[in-house]
Amino acid sequence: MKVRFWGVRGSLPVPGRHTNRYGGNTSCVEIKPKGDWPIIIDAGTGIRKLGKSMMENAFREGRGTAFILISHTHWDHIQGLPFFSPFYAAGNKIHVFARQRSDTHLQHVFASQTEDPYFPVPLAALRAEIDFHELVEGTRFDIGRATISCTRLNHPWIAMAYRVDVDGASVVYCSDTAPFTDVLLEHEFIATPPKVGGPLDPSIAAKLQSMRAALVAMCRGADLLIYDTQFTPDEYRQRPHWGHSTPDDAILVAREAGVKRLCLYHHAPARTDDQQDEILTSYRDQVRISGDPFEVLCAYEGLEVTLGDDA
Ligand SMILES: [Zn+2]
Numbered sequence: 358m359k360v361r362f363w364g365v366r367g368s369l370p371v372p373g374r375h376t377n378r379y380g381g382n383t384s385c386v387e388i389k390p391k392g393d394w395p396i397i398i399d400a401g402t403g404i405r406k407l408g409k410s411m412m413e414n415a416f417r418e419g420r421g422t423a424f425i426l427i428s429h430t431h432w433d434h435i436q437g438l439p440f441f442s443p444f445y446a447a448g449n450k451i452h453v454f455a456r457q458r459s460d461t462h463l464q465h466v467f468a469s470q471t472e473d474p475y476f477p478v479p480l481a482a483l484r485a486e487i488d489f490h491e492l493v494e495g496t497r498f499d500i501g502r503a504t505i506s507c508t509r510l511n512h513p514w515i516a517m518a519y520r521v522d523v524d525g526a527s528v529v530y531c532s533d534t535a536p537f538t539d540v541l542l543e544h545e546f547i548a549t550p551p552k553v554g555g556p557l558d559p560s561i562a563a564k565l566q567s568m569r570a571a572l573v574a575m576c577r578g579a580d581l582l583i584y585d586t587q588f589t590p591d592e593y594r595q596r597p598h599w600g601h602s603t604p605d606d607a608i609l610v611a612r613e614a615g616v617k618r619l620c621l622y623h624h625a626p627a628r629t630d631d632q633q634d635e636i637l638t639s640y641r642d643q644v645r646i647s648g649d650p651f652e653v654l655c656a657y658e659g660l661e662v663t664l665g666d667d668a
Pocket residue numbers: 367368431433434533623
């Protein structure tokens with residue numbers, strides 16, 4: 358399979374000369390099993406360009422099928438969806454997967470994104486056939502030859518991590534998540550930062566531990582782990598309740614799970630290309646010194662990683 362990055366930024370798009378090299382578009386990764394339809398994870402603004410490239414083949418004639426896995430529906434993970442060209446050609450079949458909510462159906466969540474006064478084209482007017490699939494964490498299912506697993510993350514209103522196994526290789530997409538140490542993030546707005554490193558209620562600590570154990574188990578032996586590393590350790594200490602991790606947290610998970618490559622992802626909007634270079638260099642050094650066997654990559658728009666039978 359090939360894994361291609363179309364958007365690598367968290368929070369909001371940040372075009373400009375300081376973000377040109379890594380890219381300013383928000384979250385979107387394409388997984389291309391050999392000779393099969395694409396599996397797309399997240400629909401940030403990066404999905405617009407991906408959609409345009411898909412219109413150069415079967416999707417232009419309305420003969421395409423695509424699968425979109427959504428980690429969660431914060432803006433930076435869905436904002437590009439209404440600009441995904443394959444939606445506008447009759448005959449295309451698009452399957453959208455996301456975590457089931459208790460309060461409303463997934464279709465309503467996505468339909469409300471394009472309602473007046475936010476967007477001129479309602480979901481019902483899109484010409485492709487769109488199916489919404491609600492997921493419960495822990496579910497395993499197949500998309501063509503690929504097997505998909507999912508588990509929940511520690512993020513305000515909850516995000517899902519996905520693992521895709523196909524062509525003799527595996528990739529895990531883990532965004533967005535806070536580490537599993539200082540605060541349990543679920544369905545409430547937390548206005549003030551909790552104390553980092555402070556004691557936790559035992560039941561909350563147990564819940565966080567089991568969430569992390571499920572994630573590590575899902576990452577076991579993965580060829581590529583894509584991880585939310587929006588924060589530096591200093592930034593995390595100021596905003597532990599925002600639901601994002603540091604490269605240090607990602608390295609611990611990568612080490613425990615025995616992954617082959619770790620890819621830093623969901624870069625902070627304020628991070629310049631030069632700062633991102635420094636982060637990558639310093640964590641590559643750290644991993645080399647600690648003797649970890651995995652490679653550290655940093656996601657940028659256009660990065661393509663070939664895994665398994667394709668390699
Ligand atoms: Zn995000």
